[in-house]
Amino acid sequence: xxxVEQSPQNLTAQEGEFITINCSYSVGISALHWLQQHPxxxxxxxxMLSSGKKKHGRLIATINIQEKHxxxxxxxxxxxxxxxxxxxxxxxxxxxxIFGKGTKLSVKP
Amino acid sequence: DGGxxxxxxxxxRKEGQNVxxxxxxxxxxxxxxxxxxxPGQGLRLIYYSQIxxxxxKGDIAEGYSVSREKKESFPLTxxxxxxxxxxxxxxxxxxxxxxxxEQYFGPGTRLTVT
Numbered sequence: 001x002x003x004v005e006q007s008p009q010n011l012t013a014q015e016g017e018f019i020t021i022n023c024s025y026s027v028g029i030s031a032l033h034w035l036q037q038h039p040x041x042x043x044x045x046x047x048m049l050s051s052g053k054k055k056h057g058r059l060i061a062t063i064n065i066q067e068k069h070x071x072x073x074x075x076x077x078x079x080x081x082x083x084x085x086x087x088x089x090x091x092x093x094x095x096x097x098i099f100g101k102g103t104k105l106s107v108k109p
Numbered sequence: 110d111g112g113x114x115x116x117x118x119x120x121x122r123k124e125g126q127n128v129x130x131x132x133x134x135x136x137x138x139x140x141x142x143x144x145x146x147x148p149g150q151g152l153r154l155i156y157y158s159q160i161x162x163x164x165x166k167g168d169i170a171e172g173y174s175v176s177r178e179k180k181e182s183f184p185l186t187x188x189x190x191x192x193x194x195x196x197x198x199x200x201x202x203x204x205x206x207x208x209x210x211e212q213y214f215g216p217g218t219r220l221t222v223t
Contacts, residue, residue: 004151031208043214050208081203086151090208095169099151106121 004029006090006100013107019074021085021103029089029098032070034061037084037102046072046085077107111136113215115200121218122194130185130218132200138213140206141183145169146197146217155198158183159206187220194222 005024013019023030031050037043047054047061049070054061058077063070074081087100113134122128134141140159144152154167158177172191177183183202187194199217203210 031213035214041199041217041219043199043201043217045211045213048211088152094165094167095206095208096154096157097152099153101151102150 004087004100006085006087006103008103009101010104011106013077013080013105013109015107017077017107019077019081019105019107021072021087021105023070023072023087023100025068025070025087025089025091025098027068029068029091031090032063033088033090034070034072035086035088037086039083041057043086045058062102079107079109082106112143113200113202113213115215115218116200118216118218120218122220124222125189126222127189128187128194128220128222130187130198130200130220132183132185132215133181134183134200134202134213134215135181136202136204136213137180138202139180140203140210141177142201142203142212143167143175143183143185144199144201146199150213152199155185157206166223187222194220196220 003026007022025109034046058075060073084102085104116131120216141196143155156175158164174186195201200215
């Protein structure tokens with residue numbers, strides 16, 4: 001079975017802290033997506049990667065193909081980063097996105 | 110501005126009624142998707158369409174139906190056969206249904222059935 005597991009489930013940080021969210025996936029998943037969901041429900045795609053590392057502003061995403069693991073890092077966290085971060089792996093028998101349950105991040109001022 | 114619109118944002122229905130959720134995109138994307146989100150669970154795929162007049166069942170298609178008569182539109186009908194229809198529904202699209210293409214999401218419709 002193709003699965004995507006995220007940790008932690010909930011994360012509270014102080015403004016300015018460095019944050020890491022982890023995602024592990026099973027065999028059969030190729031490209032990995034990191035998504036951000038705000039309290040209103042809308043989802044924004046942050047990164048899509050199948051190898052190496054990508055950076056956008058204060059966000060960095062890495063993936064280790066051999067270990068089947070990806071991380072999302074937020075440097076100098078800010079209250080506006082508070083959201084649910086979702087990892088999704090592309091794979092499965094029909095080649096669809098398989099979603100993790102999300103990590104709820106709260107950054108306190 | 111290009112994007113995906115879903116309407117309405119909130120929808121209330123009585124049990125036993127069918128209800129149709131709207132999804133429109135002006136991104137010229139071939140592929141469109143419907144997902145359902147429940148508290149504490151990851152998004153689950155209901156239906157997807159790779160091209161006009163064609164669609165495929167996802168993991169939880171029972172109790173739902175879709176149509177794809179136009180490239181821009183992919184409405185989802187929640188039928189009375191769906192046992193637990195109250196949920197948050199998200200529509201998405203991508204240029205093609207392949208891993209290399211990013212999915213763009215609409216703002217979602219929160220359906221409450223009582």
